[in-house]
Amino acid sequence: LCLGLRLSLLLLGYLTALLFPPYPHHFYYLLFPTLRPFVINIAYGTLLLVVARYSHSFHVPSFRHPPFFSCCAGSGLCWTRRQTAQNVTTSNSTTSNSNVTLTTATIVPLTLASDKQTYYSVISAGNVSFRVAFDTASSDLWVVSSGCDTAQCKSLPRYPLTYDSPSFVSVNSNATTFNVSFADTTSASGFIAEETITLGGLTLPQQAFGLMNSTNVSFVDQVSGIFGLGFPRLSGIHSLATNATPFFARLAQHGQLDYPLFGVSLERNASFGSLSIGAVDSTIVTNASLIEWNEIAPFEPFGSESNASSYLQWAVPISNITVGTQTFTLEPTYPQANANHSVALFDIGTSGIFGPYQDVERLFSVFDGSRLVDTTGQWAIPCDTNLTMTFTFRQNYTLLPSNYIIGPTAGEPALCLTWPKASPPSSDGIDWQIGSAFLQTVYTVFSYGIVNKEPPLIGLYSRQPTPVVPLPPASLSALFSSLSLTVPTTLPNFVLPTPTLTTPSYLFNASVPTSISLLATLRHLHIRQSLRMLRTA
Known part of the structure; x- marks a missing residue:
């Protein structure tokens, strides 16, 4: 795109010089006649930059076309259409x-x-x-x-x-x-x-x-x-x-x-990551057209929030999950909340993946020998599984066993704790929480949007190898050993039943004003409780 713009400007400059030659006695043309088309080219280029600078607010990117130039600075940042060479730093x-x-x-x-x-x-x-x-x-x-x-x-x-x-x-x-x-x-x-x-x-x-x-x-x-x-x-x-x-x-x-x-x-099997602000990292996103955009799920006002924005959480609709070759349509806890779609929160503040019991139990029914191992919703599966787990948003994103398995248990090394973990229903209607186990396989773009021009979006750029092939069991076992992923836990010697849970009333139907700070607490600290239970299991 950038090279095409430059060549077009140069050609436009030459054509204009031929069709509309300037006054021939201007001193700079007399001294430098060969520079005439270049001077006009610069003038047109300046005009284009001015038009681009003051017309950006009328641009509404398509969900499938990321809001970025395809040309990137040498610093590793890929700049947005709103930026020009003069203000990039x-x-x-x-x-x-x-x-x-x-x-x-x-x-x-x-x-x-x-x-x-x-x-x-x-x-x-x-x-x-x-x-x-x-x-x-x-x-x-x-x-x-x-x-x-x-x-x-x-x-x-x-x-x-x-x-x-x-x-x-x-x-x-x-x-x-x-x-x-x-x-x-x-x-x-x-x-x-x-x-x-x-x-x-x-x-x-x-x-x-x-x-x-x-x-x-x-x-x-x-x-x-x-x-x-x-x-x-x-x-x-x-x-x-x-x-x-x-x-x-x-x-x-x-x-x-x-x-x-x-x-x-967020890097897999590494202790680092990066947060790019105002742009995407072009050292990772080498083809911005492959970013798949997902519109943020709106939330109705509650209590005294009559004029509140409908955007509350970094949550998007999720339609189904496939284990191996078996696809499951997800069952939302509150079908009325988001047009009968489940909603998934993207959360860099948690390491795991959490989902409702009604979905998680069905997913693990595909794994031979899987079992619920504690009352907090933790499942264990055979460590030598080769089944992939595919999450479908607007596009499919596949996790390998090396992505979703937490690690082997100390008491039974042939069984591994695994994501997703089942969680009780949450009154805000968010059934799924997507943490670093998934986010390490993608580059995630969080866009706040532009008022009256573009809604908030989450963009996902897959970082998985192509084709997605599970590791052989011996290689997977060696990986767990090298990363010291064995979980110090003792599994029960009997099969635990799936608990019966009470579904609370949907929060956004409440007529009594509800504290915003309480709403925030319900979400990311419910996850903290689950993680604490996992660590002490």
Whole structure:
């Protein structure tokens, strides 16, 4: 596309020079007659750039055609159609009148935490740096403060409340409380404040965030908090304070991002990944036309949310799952919620895949010798299986046994714990949670969309080999051994029955106002409970 544009401009310049020759006595034509078509070419090129720069808001990309140029900068970032060569950079540049550092795109390295559950990176709050875990199932940024003296806090880097940061701004004299409650009975509480926040060269002054003075949440690897990448509607801070838009949405509002998206790469069998902001990583996405776009599922307003956006979670419809050659149409817990389709949440904050009992039990019926091994919905299957597992969104994405098997059990090495894990019904109508076990096989693009122009989308770019061929059993066993994936658990010596669960009322039919922070808690902390049970099984 880029080469075609350049050749077209050159040809247009020559044709124009021949058809409409300029006044022959202009001194620059007399001195440099051979440069005449090039001068006109430059003029046309400038005109085209101006038209492109001010007409981008009228472009609505097709779901099947990614919103990117196919030409990419040498830095490894593939720029969006909204960007021009003049403003593309991966480091800080000039500053606007609102003291917002202008950076059009950046790549932030991610590190897999030692508990293999989350990915983290470094941010700055004022002049203090912190590690934070990234989460697409929540929207708030919070870190522990020096006011937190619980056992879980004492060993962590904490925001120093006694430090007179010149960029710190109190909110309501630090009296606006902010609480997070987890389904595993852990919690965090503190207050809302504003500080200059920097992530990968992207800086926002007076960014609202939570400072936690008390928590019994256990972090690893000196991680001090959570960085939510969800929609503003899901933000508890946004609902409690004025001008408290989450970090990513503010980046787009202040013009720091020419296109409001981020891309996530999570590496299989490695302890790292990357977060590209404002562009996709062209070292991974070598053919942007192969990105398959999925429209975000809307959620109806509830309670007092009459004017709320319909976009709440990074969740898309999922139609079926195929095990081997047997395809299962998924059964949504709340058929009325999304036109009788199940909905799957894409969550970089969890390592696994979770689904409802009514679907998961059917999937594992295909595996000879599979069994439910605990009351938290964990299944085990023979480790030597060669069955693939294919998830169908708008396109098929196939997982190999090496992708969905967690690892062999210590007591019975021939049996392996596996994803997906069954979970109780959730009142928000999201039946499936898709974590890193799936996300390591794709490059995922999260696009916030453009108001009245383009809906929010999730783009999936497969990174699986072609053809998708399972490893031989001996090679799979060697892989588990090399990665020390044996799970220290004892399986029951009897067959467990599938539990009978009560389905709660659908949340968005409620007439009583419901807390946004509660809604966020229901989702990503329900997963934390499941993961904790798995680790202690």
